[in-house]
Amino acid sequence: MTPTPFTLSYLPETPSQTAGPYVHIGLIPSQAGFEIFENNFGGDIAGPDVAGERIIIEGRIFDGAGHIAKDVLVETWQANAAGRYNHPADRQDKPLDPAFRGWARTGTNFETGLYTIRTIKPGPVAGRKGRKTMAPHVSFWLAARGINIGLATRMYFGDEEAANSDDPVLGIIEQPERRKTLIAPRSERDGAIVYTFDIHLQGERETVFFDV
Amino acid sequence: MTPEAEFHQRDRDIHPPASTPVYKTSVLRSPRIPLWSLQNSLSEVTGPAFTPAELGPLDNDLVRNYARQGEPIGEQTIVHGYVLDGNGRPVPNTLVEVWQANAGGRYRHRNDTYIAPIDPNFGGCGRMLTDENGYYYFRTIKPGAYPFRNRINSWRPAHIHFSVFGTGFVQRLITQMYFEGDPLIPYDSIIATIPDKTAADRLTAKLDLNASRPLECLAYRFDIVLRGRRQTLFENRLQGG
Numbered sequence: 001m002t003p004t005p006f007t008l009s010y011l012p013e014t015p016s017q018t019a020g021p022y023v024h025i026g027l028i029p030s031q032a033g034f035e036i037f038e039n040n041f042g043g044d045i046a047g048p049d050v051a052g053e054r055i056i057i058e059g060r061i062f063d064g065a066g067h068i069a070k071d072v073l074v075e076t077w078q079a080n081a082a083g084r085y086n087h088p089a090d091r092q093d094k095p096l097d098p099a100f101r102g103w104a105r106t107g108t109n110f111e112t113g114l115y116t117i118r119t120i121k122p123g124p125v126a127g128r129k130g131r132k133t134m135a136p137h138v139s140f141w142l143a144a145r146g147i148n149i150g151l152a153t154r155m156y157f158g159d160e161e162a163a164n165s166d167d168p169v170l171g172i173i174e175q176p177e178r179r180k181t182l183i184a185p186r187s188e189r190d191g192a193i194v195y196t197f198d199i200h201l202q203g204e205r206e207t208v209f210f211d212v
Numbered sequence: 213m214t215p216e217a218e219f220h221q222r223d224r225d226i227h228p229p230a231s232t233p234v235y236k237t238s239v240l241r242s243p244r245i246p247l248w249s250l251q252n253s254l255s256e257v258t259g260p261a262f263t264p265a266e267l268g269p270l271d272n273d274l275v276r277n278y279a280r281q282g283e284p285i286g287e288q289t290i291v292h293g294y295v296l297d298g299n300g301r302p303v304p305n306t307l308v309e310v311w312q313a314n315a316g317g318r319y320r321h322r323n324d325t326y327i328a329p330i331d332p333n334f335g336g337c338g339r340m341l342t343d344e345n346g347y348y349y350f351r352t353i354k355p356g357a358y359p360f361r362n363r364i365n366s367w368r369p370a371h372i373h374f375s376v377f378g379t380g381f382v383q384r385l386i387t388q389m390y391f392e393g394d395p396l397i398p399y400d401s402i403i404a405t406i407p408d409k410t411a412a413d414r415l416t417a418k419l420d421l422n423a424s425r426p427l428e429c430l431a432y433r434f435d436i437v438l439r440g441r442r443q444t445l446f447e448n449r450l451q452g453g
């Protein structure tokens with residue numbers, strides 16, 4: 001064990017543990033097979049009052065052997081259509097959308113392995129001081145059986161080529177081909193805009209995950 | 213714009229690494245390429261907030277929130293504690309969600325096929341917001357141990373799964389709480405994924421007789437620490453400044 005200088009008088013973080021195979025009971029009880037709470041959190045966050053372009057984000061999650069992981073908790077966090085987060089630390093001079101929290105939760109389907117988020121396309125967000133504006137993106141967080149500590153990644157939009165090529169986070173990823181693992185192509189299906197974001201936990205096409 | 217509320221770097225040594233062969237499922241579900249370190253931007257320091265109006269009055273009472281024709285079977289138990297950050301400050305109004313097996317070790321989940329019976333009066337999940345002091349508590353039934361497919365004879369000690377948010381998305385944490393004195397703790401493959409024994413020991417809740425209800429139920433104390441954030445030089449600026 002390497003001693004770290006981070007321990008001075010700080011409290012050490014509580015260690016992470018896997019969410020296990022039954023994560024759905026606590027966080028998505030309807031997927032576990034029962035109803036208990038009156039109000040449930042879910043993956044459809046583009047209510048009628050929310051401003052912005054309606055989009056569907058969907059995809060599958062693959063393990064290192066190429067199997068589809070059908071029991072994964074998927075959570076997303078994003079800015080509103082103007083590019084502002086619904087949070088007091090975001091003091092950009094942009095409108096807040098009171099109808100939009102920006103957080104979604106769903107699980108990959110037990111049969112198909114597909115996850116689906118219905119949301120709006122976020123706007124670009126200011127980067128860190130002295131850095132360029134960040135291209136529109138959605139933060140992802142994955143937890144599941146076999147995942148010992150939640151995995152963080154970002155999804156960028158395939159139709160934002162110019163913004164993506166200027167994005168300060170994509171820019172720190174040395175290998176251009178690995179940047180592509182974060183970019184979801186846009187398509188249309190039955191009149192809906194669909195971004196397909198497959199995630200590879202391991203293997204040749206391993207998605208870029210961040211230590212945030 | 214530099215976020216004022218940057219979080220401290222996560223000390224990865226106290227967490228389980230991604231791949232831990234002792235827990236077989238982790239082997240194929242763990243990234244092999246090192247994580248890219250990302251300095252906090254607005255996307256990392258912000259995160260969702262929840263309001264009391266989103267929760268129901270029985271959401272933190274697992275003894276009653278799924279009771280259909282009577283009370284669930286098992287030892288009624290109180291679990292309580294504080295959610296703090298690395299600076300020792302309380303984390304108020306943050307969402308804490310819990311889930312667990314029933315007294316026999318069976319989950320109300322379509323994929324759980326363990327022989328112990330489903331308890332018709334027990335759902336096995338609850339949720340609450342911490343109060344202004346970061347305090348939370350809930351009442352439940354002490355969960356039973358259960359076997360799982362790992363090694364031939366792998367048993368989970370009694371445990372409760374916890375999900376906590378904090379104020380920024382990078383504080384997001386899912387973990388498990390164990391009960392002091394459980395003889396299965398030293399044999400558990402999930403606890404064994406944590407290389408640092410002192411860190412692992414912090415997941416064991418302590419029996420708390422002072423918080424128990426005499427002649428009614430025992431209590432366990434479990435404090436949770438989320439990542440701290442940088443106390444910037446601008447911390448003392450005037451409100452609204």
Ligand SMILES: [Fe+3]
Pocket residue numbers: 020022312313368371373
């Ligand atoms: Fe469990």
